[in-house]
Amino acid sequence: MDGTGEARNRREHRKDKTTSTNSADRRLDTIASTRTASNMTKPRKTAKPTGSAADFIPPRPTIARLRAASKGCQGCDLFKVGTQTVFGEGPSTAHVMVVGEQPGDMEDRAGKPFVGPSGKLLDRAFDGAGIDRDDVYVTNAVKHFKWAKDARTKRRIHKTPNAGEIRACFPWLQQEIALIQPRVIVCLGATAAKALLGRTFSVMKSRGKPIESELAPAVFATVHPSSVLRAPPDERVRAEKMFMADVRAVGRYLVKAAPERTAQRARKFSGWSTIAHPSAISSASTPSSHE
Numbered sequence: 001m002d003g004t005g006e007a008r009n010r011r012e013h014r015k016d017k018t019t020s021t022n023s024a025d026r027r028l029d030t031i032a033s034t035r036t037a038s039n040m041t042k043p044r045k046t047a048k049p050t051g052s053a054a055d056f057i058p059p060r061p062t063i064a065r066l067r068a069a070s071k072g073c074q075g076c077d078l079f080k081v082g083t084q085t086v087f088g089e090g091p092s093t094a095h096v097m098v099v100g101e102q103p104g105d106m107e108d109r110a111g112k113p114f115v116g117p118s119g120k121l122l123d124r125a126f127d128g129a130g131i132d133r134d135d136v137y138v139t140n141a142v143k144h145f146k147w148a149k150d151a152r153t154k155r156r157i158h159k160t161p162n163a164g165e166i167r168a169c170f171p172w173l174q175q176e177i178a179l180i181q182p183r184v185i186v187c188l189g190a191t192a193a194k195a196l197l198g199r200t201f202s203v204m205k206s207r208g209k210p211i212e213s214e215l216a217p218a219v220f221a222t223v224h225p226s227s228v229l230r231a232p233p234d235e236r237v238r239a240e241k242m243f244m245a246d247v248r249a250v251g252r253y254l255v256k257a258a259p260e261r262t263a264q265r266a267r268k269f270s271g272w273s274t275i276a277h278p279s280a281i282s283s284a285s286t287p288s289s290h291e
Helices: 004-043 063-070 105-110 118-131 163-180 191-198 225-229 233-256 259-268
Strands: 096-100 136-140 147-149 155-158 182-187 216-221
Touching: 063 163, 096 163, 096 233, 105 155, 118 136, 118 225, 118 233, 136 163, 163 191, 182 191, 182 233, 191 216, 216 225, 225 233
Parallel strands: 096 136, 096 182, 182 216
Antiparallel strands: 147 155
């Protein structure tokens, strides 16, 4: 081989080496970028909880910003248990806000609230009450699924969040209420009702009745639809009728509520700080939401 051929081979070898190196560098950059983005949204399971979601509330919050920020929440230990944060969903102009206890198994997997059987029963109740589902914002007092594994079936069994977990997650709910400013809040079950109305509040004594509150012109409480679905066969029909009647009471209130009163309150209402709500949630375990 003459000198010209050898020089050509050396140039081609250097070109191939450079191309290979550049491709490898691009792959490393892509991997590093992906890992960085992942670390920004997914909390490390070994991290120590901060004790409050207030540490993760973004400046100048909007619902979209809150939802994005909640993905990295480490306010309590439940971020190590749930698959992902399940934030509220619905229009920012919703007149009705529904607050449940926590996401269930299907919601935890889907990342959306009320997509399981309880959500379907709730949708039927809204339809029967004449409430437009597109005018409803749905969320939970706790944004992570708390569960324990059933040793016999390997199913994930719901566990009621304790008072510390509810208190740690409360800043998310505070901000949702402050931004949505609903005309009506509907609490589903004892956990949601006690978080918003105080630990002495009884769902069974006050279900289906409008309660005046600083949270909204009216707050209603009823049982969680999951308790209706789990009722014994001989009690299921009655439980469902009572649940439907409670939601119809919400529909009647919305029809009768004076628009000017709602508008006046909307002008006066201002968002909370991220300090725990003064409903005096005790440090003791919170009763089941199926009360």
